[in-house]
Amino acid sequence: MVSNDGSCKMKCRGFCPRPLESTAEFLSKKWTLSILVTIGNFQKLRFNELHDRVEGISAKILSERLEELQGNNLIKRTVFFEKPPRVQYTLTGQGQKLYKAVIPLLKWSERMSRRS
Numbered sequence: 001m002v003s004n005d006g007s008c009k010m011k012c013r014g015f016c017p018r019p020l021e022s023t024a025e026f027l028s029k030k031w032t033l034s035i036l037v038t039i040g041n042f043q044k045l046r047f048n049e050l051h052d053r054v055e056g057i058s059a060k061i062l063s064e065r066l067e068e069l070q071g072n073n074l075i076k077r078t079v080f081f082e083k084p085p086r087v088q089y090t091l092t093g094q095g096q097k098l099y100k101a102v103i104p105l106l107k108w109s110e111r112m113s114r115r116s
Contacts, residue, residue: 029068035057044088046089
Protein backbone atom coordinates (compact mmCIF):
# COMPACT_ATOMS: atom_id res chain seq x y z
CA MET A 1 0.00 0.00 0.00
CA VAL A 2 1.28 3.44 -0.89
CA SER A 3 0.37 6.33 1.37
CA ASN A 4 -0.78 9.76 0.21
CA ASP A 5 2.78 11.07 0.33
CA GLY A 6 3.97 8.28 -2.02
CA SER A 7 5.83 6.25 0.59
CA CYS A 8 5.29 2.52 0.89
CA LYS A 9 3.64 1.36 4.12
CA MET A 10 4.78 -2.24 3.53
CA LYS A 11 8.48 -1.45 3.51
CA CYS A 12 10.89 -1.07 6.38
CA ARG A 13 14.03 -2.05 4.53
CA GLY A 14 14.17 -3.75 1.18
CA PHE A 15 11.50 -3.45 -1.46
CA CYS A 16 7.92 -2.32 -1.61
CA PRO A 17 5.92 -5.24 -3.07
CA ARG A 18 3.18 -3.00 -4.48
CA PRO A 19 4.67 -2.46 -7.98
CA LEU A 20 4.84 -6.23 -8.39
CA GLU A 21 1.10 -6.64 -7.81
CA SER A 22 -0.01 -5.41 -11.25
CA THR A 23 2.77 -7.36 -12.95
CA ALA A 24 1.87 -10.51 -11.04
CA GLU A 25 -1.80 -10.04 -11.94
CA PHE A 26 -0.94 -9.87 -15.64
CA LEU A 27 1.57 -12.74 -15.57
CA SER A 28 -0.70 -15.00 -13.53
CA LYS A 29 -3.25 -15.17 -16.34
CA LYS A 30 -3.36 -18.75 -17.53
CA TRP A 31 -0.82 -19.48 -20.28
CA THR A 32 0.94 -16.10 -20.16
CA LEU A 33 4.15 -17.32 -18.52
CA SER A 34 4.12 -20.52 -20.58
CA ILE A 35 3.98 -18.50 -23.80
CA LEU A 36 6.66 -16.05 -22.66
CA VAL A 37 9.03 -18.80 -21.53
CA THR A 38 8.43 -20.92 -24.63
CA ILE A 39 9.24 -18.03 -26.95
CA GLY A 40 12.30 -17.30 -24.80
CA ASN A 41 13.42 -20.93 -25.00
CA PHE A 42 13.21 -21.04 -28.80
CA GLN A 43 14.02 -17.34 -29.55
CA LYS A 44 11.53 -17.19 -32.42
CA LEU A 45 8.39 -19.15 -33.18
CA ARG A 46 5.56 -19.04 -35.65
CA PHE A 47 1.99 -19.20 -34.35
CA ASN A 48 1.44 -22.90 -35.16
CA GLU A 49 4.82 -23.87 -33.69
CA LEU A 50 3.93 -22.03 -30.49
CA HIS A 51 0.46 -23.59 -30.46
CA ASP A 52 2.04 -27.07 -30.76
CA ARG A 53 4.53 -26.43 -27.95
CA VAL A 54 2.14 -24.94 -25.38
CA GLU A 55 0.11 -28.07 -24.75
CA GLY A 56 -3.58 -27.63 -24.07
CA ILE A 57 -3.98 -23.99 -25.14
CA SER A 58 -6.68 -23.11 -27.65
CA ALA A 59 -5.83 -21.02 -30.71
CA LYS A 60 -8.24 -18.32 -29.51
CA ILE A 61 -6.60 -17.96 -26.09
CA LEU A 62 -3.12 -18.09 -27.64
CA SER A 63 -4.10 -15.21 -29.94
CA GLU A 64 -5.47 -13.21 -27.00
CA ARG A 65 -2.39 -13.77 -24.84
CA LEU A 66 -0.06 -12.92 -27.72
CA GLU A 67 -1.93 -9.63 -28.23
CA GLU A 68 -1.65 -8.85 -24.50
CA LEU A 69 2.06 -9.68 -24.43
CA GLN A 70 2.59 -7.53 -27.50
CA GLY A 71 0.56 -4.71 -25.95
CA ASN A 72 2.81 -4.84 -22.89
CA ASN A 73 5.90 -4.65 -25.11
CA LEU A 74 7.11 -8.12 -24.09
CA ILE A 75 6.92 -9.80 -27.49
CA LYS A 76 7.32 -8.61 -31.05
CA ARG A 77 5.15 -9.83 -33.90
CA THR A 78 6.87 -9.75 -37.28
CA VAL A 79 4.88 -10.25 -40.45
CA PHE A 80 6.68 -11.50 -43.54
CA PHE A 81 4.83 -10.63 -46.71
CA GLU A 82 5.25 -13.91 -48.50
CA LYS A 83 2.82 -16.34 -50.02
CA PRO A 84 1.46 -17.68 -47.77
CA PRO A 85 2.04 -14.86 -45.25
CA ARG A 86 4.26 -15.78 -42.31
CA VAL A 87 4.15 -14.34 -38.79
CA GLN A 88 6.92 -14.84 -36.25
CA TYR A 89 7.04 -14.02 -32.54
CA THR A 90 10.16 -13.04 -30.60
CA LEU A 91 10.83 -11.45 -27.23
CA THR A 92 11.49 -7.73 -27.07
CA GLY A 93 14.31 -6.38 -24.92
CA GLN A 94 11.87 -6.07 -22.02
CA GLY A 95 10.58 -9.58 -22.70
CA GLN A 96 14.13 -10.94 -22.60
CA LYS A 97 14.74 -9.22 -19.27
CA LEU A 98 11.54 -10.70 -17.85
CA TYR A 99 12.44 -14.14 -19.25
CA LYS A 100 15.83 -13.98 -17.51
CA ALA A 101 14.17 -12.83 -14.29
CA VAL A 102 11.71 -15.75 -14.38
CA ILE A 103 14.39 -18.44 -14.84
CA PRO A 104 15.39 -18.53 -11.11
CA LEU A 105 11.71 -18.92 -10.20
CA LEU A 106 11.38 -21.80 -12.69
CA LYS A 107 14.46 -23.48 -11.23
CA TRP A 108 13.10 -23.05 -7.71
CA SER A 109 9.73 -24.49 -8.81
CA GLU A 110 11.43 -27.53 -10.36
CA ARG A 111 13.34 -28.19 -7.13
CA MET A 112 10.17 -27.86 -5.06
CA SER A 113 8.20 -30.20 -7.32
CA ARG A 114 10.91 -32.89 -6.96
CA ARG A 115 10.55 -32.72 -3.17
CA SER A 116 6.87 -33.62 -3.32
